[in-house]
Amino acid sequence: MNETDRKLGPTILKAENISLAFGGVKALTDISFEVKEHEILAIIGPNGAGKSSMLNVINGVYHPNAGSVTYKGNVRQRMKPHEAATQGIARTFQNIALFKGMSVLDNIMTGRTLKMNAGFLAQCLYVGRARNEEIEHRKKVEEIIDFLQIQSIRKTPVGRLPYGLQKRVELGRALAAEPTLLLLDEPMAGMNIEEKEDMSRFILDVNDEFGTTIVLIEHDMGVVMDLSDRIVVLDYGKKIGDGTPSDIRNNKAVIDAYLGVSD
């Protein structure tokens, strides 16, 4: 949207020549792109293009066969997902990955794991201090619940919620970590128009109010064009486009890939 008046910061994440293969399947081939601070970057592409794989490389679920990821100026060595989390990278998943046995509140609370000072073991010993901490975290979590307008389902086990709300709770859990970089894998999949509008608004608000950098994957082109500052297009694991929404709209290779006439 308002690309001109947005204040983008310096580069926060740089992927250089990333390649990733599963056996014979080349999920990613020589992918390079950058993400600037406070930017909303969308990754688009047909099914199986390698979008999720790219997110998985960024937060350390997959380790690329070649290439490097530089985050906040440091070239990353083999990194595990929980280490990415300690560096301020939070995410949601394409197939909702909530903790099904827990309530909405508890799910979002788990997002605070890294904000809790008392270490795992210390917590068992200092019951008093841990309790105070717990209350503070509860306050933060309630703020997120208000922000996402899910007060009425706070205590509901997430397994019982409709799909759209589950996606919202998953966003809440990611936000609870107060991330610097937020990765969203198809946050609006399976939603109706109204739900999509709500979700778009939340994403924009997070970006605006907290200055969170966001990389998201989305199939709905309307949403992508509205939300993103920049778009990276993947097809069969290769990058075929990178630019502003209007650049992408006029990109021949992208149009071909989407119309399925590329050969």
Add this chain to the structure above:
Amino acid sequence: MGFFVEVLLSGLMAGVLYSLVALGFVLIFKASGVFNFAQGAMVLFAALTFVRLLDILKDSFAPITLSLIITIAMMVMLAMAIERLVLRPLVNQPGISLFMATLGIAYFLDGFGQTLWGSDIYTLDIGIPKGSIFILESVFDGGILVAKEDLVATVIAGLLVVTLAIFFQKTRIGRALRAVADDHQAAQSIGIPLNYIWVIVWTVAGLVALVAGVIWGSKLGVQFSLSLIALKALPVLILGGFESVLGAIVGGLIIGAGEKLSEIYIGPYVGGGIEYWFAYMLALGFLMFRPQGLFGEVHIDRV
């Protein structure tokens, strides 16, 4: 009436021990989705280590404490080794691969334990009082006869079970554990180190195995058959549900009490020996009519 209570009580006391072993299974199953076939072998290994150290250290100033500390250290190292050498390389593999791996761990531990410590039957005496006493004399005519060692064992096992239940329900580690149990990827993405949780869980399972092994070992002697205790835990799990701590406790008690009561009250009509198959029949019944167990959740896959 007094006799009925006496039988019930001795059943329940045996049941607490079943609960303890079953709990070891549940913890690991919850955290890693693995049915840990090696739990019984861990009981044997822990008991063997303890009893042999006790012998080696018998002239030291505190043989029991020292042996306990060293055995605990061994169980922690075992947990770390299992995490490093077995679980980590198999991360994201299907459950059946992990199950097969625990089968391997079980055989390794059985063999390794006996190579290291010998395969005789060792008597274990850590000063648990022997003999019987009468209790509740004011309620029942003539009182109720209980074995002191059963009483002590029950108190120890009961305390451990309660401590664990609180630990996993109320502490943050408990929440992290439940998170890992629900979804590995998501748990990692919010900053929970999977490897660390696994080491903790296997350590706790190792400690539970140690307590079960020591209690059982001092009753029956430390011998290979201890590792077969795992077979008794299986019906407990089917009854209680594989994922429920409460289920393991209640399941153990039901099976313990059911065994003894049926032996006494039905046994005479069918020629006795019920104690040996009662648990399995009950489990079979449950598999047919309530496969998720008393406290398990029904999983319906999204299609």
